[in-house]
Amino acid sequence: MSNPTRKHTALPKAQILIEALPWLTRHRGKTVVVKFGGNAMIDAELKAAFAQDIVFLHHAGLRPVVVHGGGPQISAALDRHGIVSEFKAGLRVTTEDAMDVVRMVLAGQVQRELVGLLNEHGPLAVGITGEDAHTITATKHRPRIDGELVDIGRVGEITEIDTGAIEALLADGRIPVVSSIARSQDDGHVYNVNADTAAAALAAALGAETLMVLTDVEGLYEDWPDSDEVISRLTASELEKLLPELASGMVPKMEGCLHAVRNGVTTARVIDGRVQHSILLEIFTDEGIGTMVVPDDDEAGDTK
Numbered sequence: 001m002s003n004p005t006r007k008h009t010a011l012p013k014a015q016i017l018i019e020a021l022p023w024l025t026r027h028r029g030k031t032v033v034v035k036f037g038g039n040a041m042i043d044a045e046l047k048a049a050f051a052q053d054i055v056f057l058h059h060a061g062l063r064p065v066v067v068h069g070g071g072p073q074i075s076a077a078l079d080r081h082g083i084v085s086e087f088k089a090g091l092r093v094t095t096e097d098a099m100d101v102v103r104m105v106l107a108g109q110v111q112r113e114l115v116g117l118l119n120e121h122g123p124l125a126v127g128i129t130g131e132d133a134h135t136i137t138a139t140k141h142r143p144r145i146d147g148e149l150v151d152i153g154r155v156g157e158i159t160e161i162d163t164g165a166i167e168a169l170l171a172d173g174r175i176p177v178v179s180s181i182a183r184s185q186d187d188g189h190v191y192n193v194n195a196d197t198a199a200a201a202l203a204a205a206l207g208a209e210t211l212m213v214l215t216d217v218e219g220l221y222e223d224w225p226d227s228d229e230v231i232s233r234l235t236a237s238e239l240e241k242l243l244p245e246l247a248s249g250m251v252p253k254m255e256g257c258l259h260a261v262r263n264g265v266t267t268a269r270v271i272d273g274r275v276q277h278s279i280l281l282e283i284f285t286d287e288g289i290g291t292m293v294v295p296d297d298d299e300a301g302d303t304k
Contacts, residue, residue, distance in 0.1 A: 069195030156191025
C-alpha cells in the first residue's frame with residue numbers, strides 16, 4: 001500500500017491553482033478589456049501565450065474584450081507601399097492613402113491573425129472594427145503643437161461609443177477582438193484612432209472591472225531614467241501629477257488608464273507584455289506585476 005504521507009509531486013500545481021481561487025471568485029462574470037500591443041504582438045511565443053491567457057480568462061468566467069492597434073505592422077506595410085511614415089505629437093500622420101493601408105493592416109491582417117490564434121482553442125473570437133454597428137465614432141483630431149492646431153490627416157478623436165455589438169457577442173459567449181478604426185461622425189470617412197485611447201473608452205463604456213494595457217516595459221517607473229523601480233500602485237490624482245513628466249509613448253497608455261478609472265472602471269493596469277502569461281500573473285496571483293491605477297476614493301488598497 002502506498003504511503004499517504006509521501007509528498008505528491010503534483011502538489012505545487014494544486015497550490016498554484018488554489019492561490020487563484022479568491023481572484024477567480026472576485027472576477028467571475030466581470031468584463032476585462034485588454035489592449036494588445038508591443039512585443040507581445042510580434043513575437044510568436046508571446047502571441048501564443050497571450051491567446052492562451054485570453055481563452056483562460058474566458059473559461060474562468062470572465063468576459064475578455066481585446067482591443068489592438070498595429071504600429072509596427074502598419075509601418076512595414078506603408079514602407080512596402082512607398083508611403084513615408086511621419087509622426088507629429090506622437091501620432092502617425094495619416095493621409096488618405098495611408099488610411100487605406102492602416103485599415104487593411106488592422107482589420108485584414110493583425111485582427112485576422114489574433115482571431116485565428118484565439119480560435120485554435122474553440123469557436124470563440126469574433127473580429128470587428130470600430131466601424132461595425134457604430135462601435136466607435138470619431139471626429140478629426142488636431143493636436144496642438146507649439147500653440148498651433150496641426151492637421152495630421154485621418155486621425156480621430158473618439159466622440160461616442162456604442163457597446164451594443166460587443167455586449168451581444170459577450171452575451172453569446174464570444175471574445176470580441178476590436179481593431180482601433182472609427183467611423184466618422186460627420187464626413188463618411190473612417191479614422192485611425194490610438195488603440196490605447198480606444199481600449200480605455202471601451203472599458204469605460206462597458207463598465208469593465210479592469211483595463212489592462214500590454215507594454216514593452218515593466219510598468220511605470222518611479223524615477224526614470226535614474227531608477228528602474230516600478231510604481232506598483234497609484235491613485236488617479238497621483239497619476240495626473242506624473243503625466244507631464246512621462247515619456248511620450250507612455251502618455252496615451254497612462255491617459256487611458258486615468259480616463260478609465262475616472263469613468264467607472266475599478267482598476268487599470270499597465271503590464272509587461274514581454275513576460276509570458278503576464279495577464280494571468282496579474283489577475284490571478286497575490287504578487288501581480290506592472291503598475292495598477294485605482295480611483296482616488298480607493299484608499300484601502302485591497303483592489304486586485
